[in-house]
């Protein structure tokens with residue numbers, strides 16, 4: 001298939017030019033050194049506050065910008081890290097350094113416990129849920145005698161290295177930014193890994209992610225705990241830096257401010273999170289100093305001016321300030337692509353041609369009084385191309401969803417290679433090498449095409465979070481990319497591999513979904529209206545591709561409204577009308593079936 005080219009850039013596939021890298025490192029070093037040599041203590045205090053806030057903000061990039069879960073409660077989780085540190089140091093005499101893993105563990109455990117119920121919420125209930133527990137934690141911190149009430153706990157000892165105490169903020173400042181640097185590297189590595197890719201795919205929706213064998217609840221919980229642990233680490237840093245802890249920095253206001261930092265910086269970008277943190281901290285501090293200086297009355301309006309500037313920034317740069325700043329820099333980022341191996345992933349054998357692959361018996365799905373699928377029987381043989389056709393509302397998509405585990409039948413059985421698979425989950429179905437495309441495309445628009453396709457190989461690869469973060473997954477990643485590239489070559493979209501998926505035409509996106517399904521090395525490929533939106537020559541190319549796949553042993557079940565396409569492509573047709581199977585046979589038999597002519601083809605054939 002040949003489809004016209006479109007613009008070809010995406011941040012995930014971009015690598016910084018040497019020029020840009022050197023400039024960035026020089027700028028970072030300058031930013032790090034200036035506060036250390038500045039005669040004013042304010043600069044180092046502010047730069048430290050930015051570093052601490054950056055950690056919370058990076059967590060929010062992962063949680064909200066990438067994972068799609070909005071949280072107003074990260075300041076409260078930061079409070080757990082800070083209070084754990086204060087209590088262990090002051091009441092149990094722990095070393096400040098030992099308090100760091102303790103703060104991480106405590107925040108990780110608290111995030112897991114809170115996350116278990118929070119991630120089940122959807123829509124506006126999710127942010128509302130985070131507000132609820134953020135307020136509860138804030139009042140708990142303030143009301144607890146053990147935690148020093150609203151006055152908090154003070155006198156936390158400073159950490160030390162050998163005989164050097166890090167009591168002076170200038171001494172502790174590098175520790176803050178060293179931790180930020182480590183977190184930036186680990187988070188960028190995570191995004192560029194197998195698990196990171198599937199986390200980035202969460203925005204394609206649960207249905208899509210589970211269809212490729214990933215556990216969305218587990219992924220969301222991981223993301224929630226990751227963001228919580230970063231907030232907890234920031235809490236430790238804050239306790240060490242200010243050497244006292246009280247409830248006020250962990251209230252809802254602070255939670256909103258951290259979310260603003262992430263969004264203003266650019267909610268999906270790690271550097272944007274740091275930039276946003278810097279912007280908000282600096283703006284707040286300078287307004288606090290500047291406005292009362294201009295007029296005592298203006299001092300009262302600080303918070304209003306602060307809010308107005310942030311709203312303006314959000315209006316002018318909805319994608320975040322970082323992206324807008326980088327675009328205006330004199331040096332440009334250029335695209336260089338990650339490694340692609342010479343060979344893809346291992347392939348499994350196909351079942352023998354003609355074997356009973358999928359058998360549906362008495363399948364039924366009721367929605368209240370409506371019977372969407374009514375006592376339907378059919379069998380699909382290995383290596384055949386079967387069409388499921390019928391007028392709008394006939395029950396085709398429901399039948400599809402019943403066989404892929406997305407909808408549970410109210411009666412009847414589904415057998416796959418002789419085994420009863422009735423009611424199994426989409427993830428279990430994916431484990432049986434059943435891949436699908438969707439009637440309403442489910443891709444991540446701001447991820448490049450290759451990454452979207454590589455999601456299909458999730459179950460064929462193994463590397464986990466730690467391997468990804470530590471870059472021990474490069475060999476497997478290169479093979480996954482080779483597999484995704486081969487699938488794209490197969491469907492004729494290899495030239496779009498690095499293109500942002502959202503820039504493709506709808507018909508091309510449907511083809512990308514087929515490539516993603518092929519990446520799963522499927523035994524059975526289910527396609528829901530794959531030809532919709534394709535031009536004539538693209539349909540011809542799709543027809544050739546599907547025939548080739550079937551010739552290679554793949555079994556295909558297709559729902560399609562284009563009758564010419566279906567009649568030419570399929571070996572076998574099942575016709576539904578009002579949820580009932582009205583015909584089952586070869587295209588020639590179906591074409592002359594009176595019930596079909598009456599119900600679907602309108603007698604015109």
Ligand SMILES: Nc1ncnc2c1ncn2[C@@H]1O[C@H](COP(=O)(O)OP(=O)(O)OP(=O)(O)O)[C@@H](O)[C@H]1O
Pocket residue numbers: 367370371372390391392393394395396397398399
């Ligand atoms: N979740 C649901 N709740 C209630 N009714 C549903 C649900 N899903 C499907 N239906 C109904 O079941 C019937 C069959 O729908 P289905 O989407 O399976 O038909 P279809 O043949 O795929 O139609 P189309 O070609 O328009 O996509 C329709 O009447 C539809 O309104």
